[in-house]
Amino acid sequence: xxxxxxxxxxxxxxxxxxxxxxxxxxxxxxxxxxxxxxxxxxxxxxxxxxxxxxxxxxxxxxxxxxxxxxxxxxxxxxxxxxxxxxxxxxxxxxxxxxxxxxxxxxxxxxxxxxxxxxxxxxxxxxxxxxxxxxxxxxxxxxxxxxxxxxxxxxxxxxxxxxxxxxxxxxxxxxxxxxxxxxxxxxxxxxxxxxxxxxxxxxxxxxxxxxxxxxxxxxxxxxxxxxxx
Numbered sequence: 066x067x068x069x070x071x072x073x074x075x076x077x078x079x080x081x082x083x084x085x086x087x088x089x090x091x092x093x094x095x096x097x098x099x100x101x102x103x104x105x106x107x108x109x110x111x112x113x114x115x116x117x118x119x120x121x122x123x124x125x126x127x128x129x130x131x132x133x134x135x136x137x138x139x140x141x142x143x144x145x146x147x148x149x150x151x152x153x154x155x156x157x158x159x160x161x162x163x164x165x166x167x168x169x170x171x172x173x174x175x176x177x178x179x180x181x182x183x184x185x186x187x188x189x190x191x192x193x194x195x196x197x198x199x200x201x202x203x204x205x206x207x208x209x210x211x212x213x214x215x216x217x218x219x220x221x222x223x224x225x226x227x228x229x230x231x232x233x234x235x236x237x238x239x240x241x242x243x244x245x246x247x248x249x250x251x252x253x254x255x256x257x258x259x260x261x262x263x264x265x266x267x268x269x270x271x272x273x274x275x276x277x278x279x280x281x282x283x284x285x286x287x288x289x290x291x292x293x
Contacts, residue, residue: 072272073272082157089267137192209258218251
């Protein structure tokens with residue numbers, strides 16, 4: 066895993082990846098700003114209860130709550146938003162590390178958008194449901210990492226597998242290799258939680274998951290395709 070992660074960082078030297086990296090950083094910053102503004106607006110609305118003591122409590126906790134909620138929601142949203150162009154990173158990674166692969170399946174933009182939006186909705190909903198538990202010491206970080214590791218791993222697994230399989234077969238592969246994808250997703254989610262590193266984590270994650278897919282899933286891909 067460490068070797069795959071190191072190679073993923075090395076992919077930043079590829080000109081195609083550097084171009085995507087600028088988009089990734091821009092989208093990550095825009096996502097954080099939008100999250101802060103959105104959550105702040107929600108807190109402001111909730112603080113208008115008509116009870117002075119309650120309004121004051123909301124206002125005092127508002128800044129802290131805004132930062133916490135935005136941080137917890139960031140992985141699901143930024144991965145879904147950036148997923149529509151990360152296929153270029155997968156292309157570059159396959160070309161450099163796996164030059165003998167056959168040409169990938171061209172994934173329609175509509176298919177990619179539907180998948181990203183569906184997972185975005187699920188990710189935001191699950192994180193909001195788990196939000197009260199995020200404020201509890203000891204269990205908050207393990208729970209967040211487990212939940213977002215699953216969500217991020219699923220998004221990147223679909224990104225990579227969809228290029229080699231139909232959506233139905235890609236879903237079967239994701240179920241068969243759920244533990245491998247979850248562990249890889251947890252690594253990417255951990256990077257998304259680190260300030261500054263989270264700006265480049267979507268690109269690193271795409272290169273990293275491409276290698277994890279080839280390491281653990283290439284044979285399964287051929288078997289599924291042959292048996293379809």
